[in-house]
Amino acid sequence: MFVLGTRIEEYGLVVEVRPSWRLARCGGCGARAPGYDRRGPRRWRHVALLEMRVWLEYAPRRVDCRGCGVRTEAVPWAAPGGSFTYPLEELVAYLAQVTDKTQASRIAGVSWPAVDAVVERVVERCRAASSLEGLRRIGIDEFSYRKHHRYVTTVVDHDAKRVVWAGEGRSSKTLEPFFEALGEEGCAAIEFVTMDLSAAFTKAARERLPQAQIVYDRFHVQRLAGDAVDEVRREIQRDLAGTEEAKELKGSRYALLKNAWTLTVPERARLAAVQETNKPLYRAYLLKETLRDALNYKQPWRAEKALRAWLAWASRSKLAPFVRVARTIRKHLGGVLAYVRERLTNGIVEGFNNRLRMIARRAFGYHGPGPLIAMLFLCCGGIVVRPLLPTRD
Ligand SMILES: [Zn+2]
Structure with missing residues (x-):
């Protein structure tokens, strides 16, 4: 690109430019092509200079391309049909990557819809x-x-x-x-x-x-067990509605669902209370924990053995939500065991x-x-x- 001159206009700094190549290139396919005629000057928005807007100006030729017919010529500083220069588009895309849309729009001085449009164009260009x-x-x-x-x-x-x-x-x-x-x-x-x-x-x-x-x-599989524990707790709580025990149970929700190693001392105490007073709910808790342990085994055969034992236990647990989870896991067993082998x-x-x-x-x-x-x-x-x-x- 050659710079031919600059001038200050009301809307900003205008830089008159022209492509450095002599023979025009087709905007459709990029091939060299003979000139056909010349259109009036066009402007492309460029990276701003402080608070001053900058525009590149050039009167593009139309070319008579063998493959595409009469087309506007390609210019080296912008995509065909684009109204922003490549450097401005790259800047906007970079800002969109490192900050949010609002900041990108402010710093580059372009509108929100323009940020979206630029991101789409840059992605289109860069996606191999x-x-x-x-x-x-x-x-x-x-x-x-x-x-x-x-x-x-x-x-x-x-x-x-x-x-x-x-x-x-x-x-x-x-x-x-x-x-x-x-x-x-x-x-x-x-x-x-x-x-x-x-x-x-x-x-x-x-x-x-x-x-x-x-x-x-695996985490989705474990979530099934977590949801089942919650369901068991809610059912029991409904049966005990209005009693002191129901209130106590409500408070134990997080202790029941959290990972054992992140439990605080009061949460451990709550769990101990559940173990003491509520056998089915504690069984549900143990089922959830045991499923996680089964999936933790590093050797596939150990994990499979543990998982099969778990399925048998869950099916006989007399806890309807866990019977359902066991059924779901059995149905997907191949894919669950594949995790154990691949750790993906x-x-x-x-x-x-x-x-x-x-x-x-x-x-x-x-x-x-x-x-x-x-x-x-x-x-x-x-x-x-x-x-x-x-x-x-
Ligand atoms: Zn062409």
Whole structure:
């Protein structure tokens, strides 16, 4: 790019420029092409100079491209059709990565919708076409936004530790475009899929990745037991309604649900009281703890033995919620035992999703999933943005 001159206008500093290449290039395909005619001057918004807006100005030619026909020429400082220069877009994307949308919009001096649009364009540019290549171990999870009315499903690569795909919805059909993009060969190369005990994702994985081992996330399995303890407690509490014992039980909720090693002394005392006075509830507590211990075994055969013993105990426990949990785990046993062998959890996917939930909360006003998904890729997709930052002394 050559600078031809500058002038100050009411709306800011205008820098007249032209591409450094002589022969024009087609805006459609980038190939050199003969000039056709010249349009009037256009302006591109550039990185601001302190409080002064800066614009690049150039009158683009139209070219007669062999492949594309008559097109506006490409310019080296901005994407075809874009109204921001690349340096401004990189700066906005970088700010969106390191801070929130409001700050990015303030510092770069562009509107909120412009931040969204820039993030989408930069992600589009930076996401390598090969981002689905070499996938072997993936994780699938969903997260909700807009007060839990809308869902986005994400796919992560456990090995590269980044998000590789995202789409709106959470049904078995949601993943269809992902499998399409992955292709037959790509699908066949997947060895492990981690997920929660979701029927929709299980169905999708069984159909499209029949050779892959499903690994159910252990923390979701444990959560089933935690929920069952709570259900047992609530039932007993209902039966005892109005008595001193019911009040006591209500206070023991956290002690029953917490991990044993994080219990405080008063919580331990509460548990001891439950053990003394309420046998079924204490049994529920022990079942929850024992399930965790079973999944903790490092040797797969020990874990499997413990898990099978647990299933037998839970089924005979006379606690309806645990009988149900045992039934669910039995139904998913292959995928639960796969965890024991592979030690893969959905933790990485959920970590990303927590981050995205934070982004969605911090900058509500994401009306469609498009900008939100772009933001997810920008922040968790392994995209490196290199803005032009001042060098340090
Ligand atoms: Zn062309």
